[in-house]
Amino acid sequence: MEIFLQQIINGLVQGSVYALVALGYTMVYGILGLINFAHGEVVMMGAMISLSVLTALIGIGLSPFLALPLSLTLAMAGCMALGYGIERIAYRPLRHAPRLAPLITAIGVSIVLQNLAMMIWGRDYHSFPQLFSNHTHQIFGAIISDIQLIIVIAALCIMAGLMLLIHRTRLGRAMRAIAENQHAAQLMGVDVNRVISITFMIGSALAAVAGLMVSANYGLAHYYMGFLLGLKAFTAAVLGGIGNLRGAMLGGLLLGLIESLGAGYIGDITGGFMGSQYQDVFAFLVLIAVLVFRPSGLLGERLAERA
Amino acid sequence: MAKLPKYILLLVVVLLPFAIDALLGRGWVRIVDFAMLYIMLALGLNIVVGYAGLLDLGYIAFFAVGAYCYALTGSPHLALAFPQLFPDGLHLSFLVVLPMAALLAGGMGVILGAPTLRLRGDYLAIVTLGFGEIIRIFMNNLNAPVNLTNGPQGISRIDPINIAGMSLNATQKIFGIALPSVHLYFYLFLTFAALVVFVSHRLERSRIGRAWMAIREDEVAASAMGINTRNLKLLAFAMGAAFGGVSGTLFAGFQGFVSPESFSLMESIMVLCMVVLGGMGHIYGVILGGLLLALMPEMLRHSVVPMQQALFGRIIIDPESLRMLLFGTALIAVMLYRPAGLWPSPVRRRELLTDEME
Numbered sequence: 027m028e029i030f031l032q033q034i035i036n037g038l039v040q041g042s043v044y045a046l047v048a049l050g051y052t053m054v055y056g057i058l059g060l061i062n063f064a065h066g067e068v069v070m071m072g073a074m075i076s077l078s079v080l081t082a083l084i085g086i087g088l089s090p091f092l093a094l095p096l097s098l099t100l101a102m103a104g105c106m107a108l109g110y111g112i113e114r115i116a117y118r119p120l121r122h123a124p125r126l127a128p129l130i131t132a133i134g135v136s137i138v139l140q141n142l143a144m145m146i147w148g149r150d151y152h153s154f155p156q157l158f159s160n161h162t163h164q165i166f167g168a169i170i171s172d173i174q175l176i177i178v179i180a181a182l183c184i185m186a187g188l189m190l191l192i193h194r195t196r197l198g199r200a201m202r203a204i205a206e207n208q209h210a211a212q213l214m215g216v217d218v219n220r221v222i223s224i225t226f227m228i229g230s231a232l233a234a235v236a237g238l239m240v241s242a243n244y245g246l247a248h249y250y251m252g253f254l255l256g257l258k259a260f261t262a263a264v265l266g267g268i269g270n271l272r273g274a275m276l277g278g279l280l281l282g283l284i285e286s287l288g289a290g291y292i293g294d295i296t297g298g299f300m301g302s303q304y305q306d307v308f309a310f311l312v313l314i315a316v317l318v319f320r321p322s323g324l325l326g327e328r329l330a331e332r333a
Numbered sequence: 334m335a336k337l338p339k340y341i342l343l344l345v346v347v348l349l350p351f352a353i354d355a356l357l358g359r360g361w362v363r364i365v366d367f368a369m370l371y372i373m374l375a376l377g378l379n380i381v382v383g384y385a386g387l388l389d390l391g392y393i394a395f396f397a398v399g400a401y402c403y404a405l406t407g408s409p410h411l412a413l414a415f416p417q418l419f420p421d422g423l424h425l426s427f428l429v430v431l432p433m434a435a436l437l438a439g440g441m442g443v444i445l446g447a448p449t450l451r452l453r454g455d456y457l458a459i460v461t462l463g464f465g466e467i468i469r470i471f472m473n474n475l476n477a478p479v480n481l482t483n484g485p486q487g488i489s490r491i492d493p494i495n496i497a498g499m500s501l502n503a504t505q506k507i508f509g510i511a512l513p514s515v516h517l518y519f520y521l522f523l524t525f526a527a528l529v530v531f532v533s534h535r536l537e538r539s540r541i542g543r544a545w546m547a548i549r550e551d552e553v554a555a556s557a558m559g560i561n562t563r564n565l566k567l568l569a570f571a572m573g574a575a576f577g578g579v580s581g582t583l584f585a586g587f588q589g590f591v592s593p594e595s596f597s598l599m600e601s602i603m604v605l606c607m608v609v610l611g612g613m614g615h616i617y618g619v620i621l622g623g624l625l626l627a628l629m630p631e632m633l634r635h636s637v638v639p640m641q642q643a644l645f646g647r648i649i650i651d652p653e654s655l656r657m658l659l660f661g662t663a664l665i666a667v668m669l670y671r672p673a674g675l676w677p678s679p680v681r682r683r684e685l686l687t688d689e690m691e
Binding site: 060061063115116119120123124125126127128129130131133134135136137138140141142144145253254257260261264300301303304306307309310313314317318321 | 382386388390448449451452455456458459460462463464466467470473474598602605609613650654657658660661662663664665668669672
């Protein structure tokens with residue numbers, strides 16, 4: 027029972043990170059109908075930037091309570107610039123090109139980002155600095171650490187904020203209008219290009235937060251982390267129904283749970299034939315299963331909610 | 334190309350390994366051998382991406398299936414996994430494994446394609462991306478409890494390719510001319526590459542090929558014209574995968590060693606780059622792309638490394654990441670400025686031009 031609860035907690039922590047990244051995929055997809063392949067690499071850049079700034083600031087003796095927000099802000103700013111640049115260079119000129127074209131430029135962007143990161147930060151793993159004593163709490167025998175608690179709470183707050191932004195502000199209304207019908211929105215006076223740029227920037231800012239969370243949770247970051255994370259977050263977005271914000275959140279949490287429970291119990295199920303090293307296979311199986319049985323995802327039908 | 338008399342072209346190609354050997358050294362013949370493998374792979378992917386317009390990002394997985402197929406059945410390795418069944422491994426002939434690998438890879442292509450082909454192309458891209466990674470996870474981990482793939486260490490001591498009782502791993506005398514191993518492999522790969530080119534060429538002009546291109550241009554219109562889009566897309570996928578499997582088998586025999594490392598995502602992307610840069614859907618363009626990109630790492634190693642050492646006294650950017658950086662930039666630049674590739678097919682160029690005018 028304790029193991030079960032522990033896996034649930036781990037799954038929720040991992041799932042909230044997936045949800046944040048999945049939001050980035052789903053927002054862009056909702057508006058442009060395009061899978062932003064490079065999103066995973068933006069998460070990686072966010073993690074690397076925040077980590078190196080954090081290490082540098084701690085190194086000059088700044089208090090962690092000041093260094094953490096500062097590094098996060100810088101990473102968010104960097105990622106927003108990156109997101110804006112990616113959209114401007116790789117996607118905007120190809121908005122009316124055949125479907126294959128933006129996919130290929132997106133892959134190009136991913137490769138460039140990955141190798142730039144490798145040149146800047148090297149091939150090694152970078153470890154997350156010990157900021158404050160990481161207390162752990164016991165819940166019915168399962169353990170959750172301060173950092174994990176912060177991750178879940180922060181992710182929930184951000185998601186709530188995003189929902190408010192989409193449903194209560196002028197910008198959110200413009201985004202929903204573009205998702206509904208780009209030309210009609212333009213005729214109604216929505217500056218489509220600007221809103222699309224902002225969407226990319228919001229998604230990238232979320233990616234930066236997620237990047238910091240992942241590296242804090244695992245205590246590690248490296249140049250190759252974006253690929254698998256991006257793939258899983260995309261799976262989460264598809265699971266929830268791509269283009270649907272609530273779907274992305276639900277899908278992220280669910281995928282986190284599936285992965286963590288799957289990895290925890292696969293050994294028992296297969297009689298020891300497969301172990302937790304197959305954890306990464308689950309996301310893929312979920313993706314295939316969703317595409318076969320319910321391609322619109324769990325919440326995919328409620329199109330009115332698309333952002 | 335068509336203007337040159339065929340026998341002159343043939344003569345040039347036949348003499349090529351000797352010329353390279355004499356001018357650049359034997360190492361370069363080996364590099365050209367690898368380039369031929371890549372060209373075969375790129376031509377296989379060209380069927381999927383270029384003709385049918387389906388983006389496959391895990392193509393190297395089919396290459397891996399073929400390679401492991403031969404690695405398992407053509408080496409002493411199976412003795413480790415099933416000592417009772419195969420006391421000294423299963424040493425199947427290369428010619429037996431080849432069709433097996435093609436079938437297996439093609440079948441996997443169908444299984445993978447079936448759930449996604451009803452959906453939009455982007456999903457296929459993601460699923461194939463994931464599949465490539467999953468295959469690698471399995472290759473890395475299937476060494477316990479039954480040692481099937483030997484994990485990250487890979488499988489070594491694979492039998493060299495043996496044709497008509499003649500091992501290609503030793504120097505052979507044919508008509509009194511001594512042919513070193515790399516030359517023999519060159520001719521073998523050349524034969525296969527020519528075969529792939531021939532099949533691609535015939536496919537392109539066939540009813541199937543025209544149907545693929547119709548699907549690529551407009552799927553709805555194609556299905557309205559009575560084309561069974563799902564089956565044809567599956568066929569493209571299976572065919573591309575089968576070519577990948579065949580090249581994988583050749584690779585395993587040539588290398589004598591396979592490990593999961595050879596089948597990373599970057600390899601898939603490199604093959605994709607060959608197709609996209611060369612010219613999607615154009616056989617000669619793809620060959621050019623394959624040749625360029627397969628030889629580029631070597632050229633970079635011979636130019637960038639000494640240049641950096643001369644300029645800065647040390648290596649600042651290693652050629653490997655420089656290569657990938659160039660690939661990434663090239664992918665973006667080609668899509669933006671030359672969407673039909675460096676050497677596009679005349680038809681494709683016309684299509685893309687009219688697209689712009691609309």
